[in-house]
Amino acid sequence: MRWQEQISRIVFACCAGLVVLIMASVVVFVGLNAYQTFTVYHVNPATFFFSPTWAPDNHQVGALALIAGSIVATLLAVLVGAPISVGVALFVTEVAPRWARRFMQPVIELLTGIPSIIYGFMGLVIVVPLIAKAYNSFMGGYFTTGFGIIAAAIVLTIMILPTITTIAIDTLSTLPTGLREASLALGATRWQTIRRTLLPAGSSGILTGVVLGMGRAIGETLAVSYVIGSNANSFPIRFTNFYPYVNFTPTSTITVQLLFDFAEARNPSLNYSAIWTLAFTLLVISSLLVGVSRWIASRSVYNTTTSQRVSGSREGIFTVYNRMRSRLAPVVAPLAPRVKPLIARTRPLWERIAVRRAR
Amino acid sequence: MGVVAGRADVTTPSRANKRVRLRARARFWDRVVTGTLWGVAIAVVAVLAFIILYLLAKGLRVLSWQFITQANVQSSFDGPEVFNTFYIIALALLICIPFSMCAAIYLVEYARQGRFTRMVRFATETLAGVPSIILGLFGFLIFVTNFGQGTRLGYSRLAGALTLVILNLPVLLSVFEDALRKVPTELREASSALGASKLQTVTRVLIPTAFPSLITGVILTAGKMIGETAALIYTAGGSSSINGWFSLNPLTAGDTLTIKLYQLQAEGITPNAAQVAAGTATLLIILLLAFNLGLRWAAGYINKRITGHTR
Numbered sequence: 001m002r003w004q005e006q007i008s009r010i011v012f013a014c015c016a017g018l019v020v021l022i023m024a025s026v027v028v029f030v031g032l033n034a035y036q037t038f039t040v041y042h043v044n045p046a047t048f049f050f051s052p053t054w055a056p057d058n059h060q061v062g063a064l065a066l067i068a069g070s071i072v073a074t075l076l077a078v079l080v081g082a083p084i085s086v087g088v089a090l091f092v093t094e095v096a097p098r099w100a101r102r103f104m105q106p107v108i109e110l111l112t113g114i115p116s117i118i119y120g121f122m123g124l125v126i127v128v129p130l131i132a133k134a135y136n137s138f139m140g141g142y143f144t145t146g147f148g149i150i151a152a153a154i155v156l157t158i159m160i161l162p163t164i165t166t167i168a169i170d171t172l173s174t175l176p177t178g179l180r181e182a183s184l185a186l187g188a189t190r191w192q193t194i195r196r197t198l199l200p201a202g203s204s205g206i207l208t209g210v211v212l213g214m215g216r217a218i219g220e221t222l223a224v225s226y227v228i229g230s231n232a233n234s235f236p237i238r239f240t241n242f243y244p245y246v247n248f249t250p251t252s253t254i255t256v257q258l259l260f261d262f263a264e265a266r267n268p269s270l271n272y273s274a275i276w277t278l279a280f281t282l283l284v285i286s287s288l289l290v291g292v293s294r295w296i297a298s299r300s301v302y303n304t305t306t307s308q309r310v311s312g313s314r315e316g317i318f319t320v321y322n323r324m325r326s327r328l329a330p331v332v333a334p335l336a337p338r339v340k341p342l343i344a345r346t347r348p349l350w351e352r353i354a355v356r357r358a359r
Numbered sequence: 360m361g362v363v364a365g366r367a368d369v370t371t372p373s374r375a376n377k378r379v380r381l382r383a384r385a386r387f388w389d390r391v392v393t394g395t396l397w398g399v400a401i402a403v404v405a406v407l408a409f410i411i412l413y414l415l416a417k418g419l420r421v422l423s424w425q426f427i428t429q430a431n432v433q434s435s436f437d438g439p440e441v442f443n444t445f446y447i448i449a450l451a452l453l454i455c456i457p458f459s460m461c462a463a464i465y466l467v468e469y470a471r472q473g474r475f476t477r478m479v480r481f482a483t484e485t486l487a488g489v490p491s492i493i494l495g496l497f498g499f500l501i502f503v504t505n506f507g508q509g510t511r512l513g514y515s516r517l518a519g520a521l522t523l524v525i526l527n528l529p530v531l532l533s534v535f536e537d538a539l540r541k542v543p544t545e546l547r548e549a550s551s552a553l554g555a556s557k558l559q560t561v562t563r564v565l566i567p568t569a570f571p572s573l574i575t576g577v578i579l580t581a582g583k584m585i586g587e588t589a590a591l592i593y594t595a596g597g598s599s600s601i602n603g604w605f606s607l608n609p610l611t612a613g614d615t616l617t618i619k620l621y622q623l624q625a626e627g628i629t630p631n632a633a634q635v636a637a638g639t640a641t642l643l644i645i646l647l648l649a650f651n652l653g654l655r656w657a658a659g660y661i662n663k664r665i666t667g668h669t670r
Binding site for chain 1: 406407411458465479484489490493496497501506582583620636640
């Protein structure tokens, strides 16, 4: 039946087009509302993005502290969470015996599935008191309630763990077996194989996972709202003359402010429009992260699913690491004279033990 | 090294000795790393076990048949929330499955590389990355109110379900797409060779063959929907009526388990809020466990039933 074919084809195409329509309307409608902050209420965009005072009732909308809160919490979570996640992925693909691998699979799935509100609840009853106790007893006095960016970062670390781990496992398990075999045949140990072969080969895939994890962290609302304390005017980072440090007092993030302020905002008001501008900012940031992850994924060498391109130069996590190391060198160098003798002094000790074991 | 002359003779390694040393060092680090990886994995398992056991220990004694089926004025029972959770999920899936199925069929079977296909893929990935709170606000704008003014559907189960549809459309689409792609090309070719049209191939061959993975995808998505909060707070509404909650009217407001947990924390007008919160959280985790473990069982069962018959 010719006409049935035609009609079904059109219906299928329309459904596919629906996704485009939805995405476009999200951008358009959020954007239109966001725009009003600058047109109707005449807020200077520079003030909005670079002033840290958030008091919409006083006609002051500066989102810098909120944006910084989102970014700092995300970065802290990724700094801690990414190595752990990659470690779990390496465990599952390289180290674990069969039973452990089969055990880890549902564990990771369950961690993905736990509702964010449960993570928030656990953060509230476990993490926050723990931070308060640890920090206060360490400093000797009553300094923090435990609510703040650190608690948020800890909760987010656990939340992004399954995201990064899943993608890293996918990446590592689809690497050609020949890579592993070649390295092992040269006499490399498992760790040497991992470090010199598997991680560089899988770097773009792993980095994709890390960026997607960042996307999840920056968009996370409920879990963070439970533990951050939601003080919109407190900057998450303080500076001394020499170094920045993380604030232990309640702060806020974009998502948390969206959640709490939207209930009180009445439609034609600066508060309402400012919330949409915040939402649009978040939309832009998360879309950028998706774009970055796509870009990284498209440069992958060992990606057999999309195409067999080998043209793009591989620039992954290790190049980034090397660059960071060269940047950090001037900072770390003064410490070296103290640390190096320590290593040199202890090295014969553990080497002797190892040599004896090897014989 | 050779500053102390007397000791240098003793410790200077011969070539063979050096090789042994390097090998030993490599082996040492190998062991250290292996141990660390085991430690990391065990720590992750411990975190999960702690969360589950903590919630079970705290909330299990709150749970009772009354707790999950009844409603009262103090909102210390979860009956409406349990009902609404499943109701909203069913409604959302009912709307979401046909659309994402059709879109997936289009992408797998009909689409050619071109601008439209690229646009669909880009939109899917971007939409999947949009934070759920933004989609919640978007749902408020489009479904609950008439672009921010007046009311369209109001705070209602339908508005909540529609927002969930938007949230899960890209997920379900990519799951379906993967499932359809995994169907061997030979089956398509055989079907065409028998004279089947494209539509017939899709409905008679592709969908039945991919059915187990399609079902798995649907259950996974449903499990994700259980935990969704941020998208529902400003669309499904924060409360249920005490008497009329057990109705199938999609236009009544209704809170889910997660929203109730949020309300208990945010407003705290319930007298025994801590207890109810613990019970609700436990209920959520039990649902999650049931969905995930049940999924494994169901997937295996369906797989056996369907592929066992056809092959």
